[in-house]
Amino acid sequence: MSELRICDVSLRDGSHVIRHQFTADQVRTIAGALDAAGVHMVEVSHGDGLGGSSIQYGPSLVNELELIKTARSVLTRAKLAVLLLPGIGTRDDLKAARDLGADVVRVATHCTEADISAQHIGYARELGMQVAGFLMMAHMNPPAALAAQARLMESYGAHAVYVTDSAGALTVDAARDRVRALRDALKCDVGFHAHNNLSLAVANTLVAIEEGATWIDSATRGFGAGAGNTATEVLAAVLDRMGKNPGLDVFKLMDIAEELVPPVMQKPTMIDRASLTLGYCGVYSSFLRHAERAAERFGVDAREILTEVGRRKAVGGQEDMIIEVAYELSQRRAGRANT
Amino acid sequence: MGSESGRARCAILGSGNIGSDLMVKLMRSAALEVVAMAGIDRASEGLARARQAGLRVFENGIDGLLSMRPLPQIVFDATSARSHLEHAPRLRDAGIVAIDLTPAAVGDYVVPAVNLEERRGASNVNLVTCGGQATIPIVAAVSRVAQVEYAEIVATIASASAGPATRQNIDEFTETTARGLERLGGARRGKAIIVLNPADPPIMMRDTIYVRFAPGASQEEITASIRRMVREIQQYVPGYRLRAEPLFEEDQVTVMIEVEGAGDFLPRYSGNLDIMTAAAVRVGEETARNLARAAATGGTR
Numbered sequence: 072m073s074e075l076r077i078c079d080v081s082l083r084d085g086s087h088v089i090r091h092q093f094t095a096d097q098v099r100t101i102a103g104a105l106d107a108a109g110v111h112m113v114e115v116s117h118g119d120g121l122g123g124s125s126i127q128y129g130p131s132l133v134n135e136l137e138l139i140k141t142a143r144s145v146l147t148r149a150k151l152a153v154l155l156l157p158g159i160g161t162r163d164d165l166k167a168a169r170d171l172g173a174d175v176v177r178v179a180t181h182c183t184e185a186d187i188s189a190q191h192i193g194y195a196r197e198l199g200m201q202v203a204g205f206l207m208m209a210h211m212n213p214p215a216a217l218a219a220q221a222r223l224m225e226s227y228g229a230h231a232v233y234v235t236d237s238a239g240a241l242t243v244d245a246a247r248d249r250v251r252a253l254r255d256a257l258k259c260d261v262g263f264h265a266h267n268n269l270s271l272a273v274a275n276t277l278v279a280i281e282e283g284a285t286w287i288d289s290a291t292r293g294f295g296a297g298a299g300n301t302a303t304e305v306l307a308a309v310l311d312r313m314g315k316n317p318g319l320d321v322f323k324l325m326d327i328a329e330e331l332v333p334p335v336m337q338k339p340t341m342i343d344r345a346s347l348t349l350g351y352c353g354v355y356s357s358f359l360r361h362a363e364r365a366a367e368r369f370g371v372d373a374r375e376i377l378t379e380v381g382r383r384k385a386v387g388g389q390e391d392m393i394i395e396v397a398y399e400l401s402q403r404r405a406g407r408a409n410t
Numbered sequence: 411m412g413s414e415s416g417r418a419r420c421a422i423l424g425s426g427n428i429g430s431d432l433m434v435k436l437m438r439s440a441a442l443e444v445v446a447m448a449g450i451d452r453a454s455e456g457l458a459r460a461r462q463a464g465l466r467v468f469e470n471g472i473d474g475l476l477s478m479r480p481l482p483q484i485v486f487d488a489t490s491a492r493s494h495l496e497h498a499p500r501l502r503d504a505g506i507v508a509i510d511l512t513p514a515a516v517g518d519y520v521v522p523a524v525n526l527e528e529r530r531g532a533s534n535v536n537l538v539t540c541g542g543q544a545t546i547p548i549v550a551a552v553s554r555v556a557q558v559e560y561a562e563i564v565a566t567i568a569s570a571s572a573g574p575a576t577r578q579n580i581d582e583f584t585e586t587t588a589r590g591l592e593r594l595g596g597a598r599r600g601k602a603i604i605v606l607n608p609a610d611p612p613i614m615m616r617d618t619i620y621v622r623f624a625p626g627a628s629q630e631e632i633t634a635s636i637r638r639m640v641r642e643i644q645q646y647v648p649g650y651r652l653r654a655e656p657l658f659e660e661d662q663v664t665v666m667i668e669v670e671g672a673g674d675f676l677p678r679y680s681g682n683l684d685i686m687t688a689a690a691v692r693v694g695e696e697t698a699r700n701l702a703r704a705a706a707t708g709g710t711r
Binding site for chain 1: 578579607654666
């Protein structure tokens, strides 16, 4: 089993929070500080991964390749990671990121669709990259079935496979059972990625570590979609108290969380009624901002949208369903008003 | 050289789900007579069904088809991109029109509601992708009344309806569809995204089309053009429909559509596959008419 390694995802998952408006200066400052604080990997991409800049997910202010290049220029110890969702990003996008110095790619699919990642995992290996498979919305697949999907990703060449709790919907036992199932089924490493929608991100992460997960995602000040990810500085403090600190500088991470991230975040990620609804109804965390915007556009409640989207079993990437549901809810309301 | 029935003789290469659905549709066609199916898997259920339906059946793929006398005039290729690359020159040399349902893109793209007439005399045409068949017409509908700066489509398909070829080559889907949005849709730049949804019962194929157009275009004209296009597509894909009114936001329109399959051989939720086989038959029928015209005037194609 490998050593514990922390991947800070704020410069990728945080992209959702600010609707993909990162500037090169912000990336330079935060990536440089994370590197100095001992984080093992820094992920930089559009929130929906390479090629995610779109009307569907929101256009990037600055081309992600520019941001990747900027991060590369300041990272000395930490590896540079990118995210890729097959169906959105392509091998050409991955090659471009690799050419700019990306070391690691996380190839993400819905938790039942691992077989669409074969092409990209294989290609990443050809490019000499470290590869993690990312099984998103892991709460939607029971442990044994999830492990079977993880085995597929391992067979394509993944060095690690993540239990990715995109909806922040896993309870502690649900997280434990899934990590354990993957740990039992795989020879490669296991990873864990949490969202704090049910206030369980740190707890679930600790359980995942206990069960043998070694690739751990977190975001400084929880700078990620929904109610945010596992907060890097909090996790560092807890691991340090447990005597398991994998080389993180707790005070430096606190400083990043307190001084560097808030000015970029626009509004803090928190557990409020909308983000709690994500975890409660099992909805993809990055739907939050889209639902808030659609709620405003169509004059409906964001929670109503998210609940309905959850009921229709939307998966990651189906942001267009938010518009459709908001439109339908507004039509229904207009219909009621007319009768 | 028509058959005794006066219809054009056609054959199907590939005995999988697509080939089987195509067979059911072709047997209903007034312009096409389906005479054979060729596969390479002796145990294929598709071949067994074809045999039962009275077609000639070949277990040695294209070699079998090319040994037929008289030769078919039209061959629908429902195998794989790699196989079609091999089939294309052999069909061409035999003087057979190829209608290619794979992403090989040897021939020009054709989407019946958009450019069927232009491609009438071609010896090899390619049907882009299922997402392309469903979305390119909408972009073309906007293009005929406004300059389209950018078109982006999101195709959401039931997991149960995405076969191994799609899954192993998902980049081909996004890249080919994006090119089709530009070449046939008339967009300056195109982008395509595909999402697989495993919900059970399976969802219908749904597509969202975002089109950004040059300022000054009339929303009424765009909406009317889209509605007209939807009716044209419904001529050959009855289950094609708008899920909402076209939604405008500044110089952008969002169009949400759904494709319910005809349920011929494939289940109704497989609108993504049905729109391919329906388009293929439409192109085949137009080709048949063209062959008949050429024969009547004594000219060549």
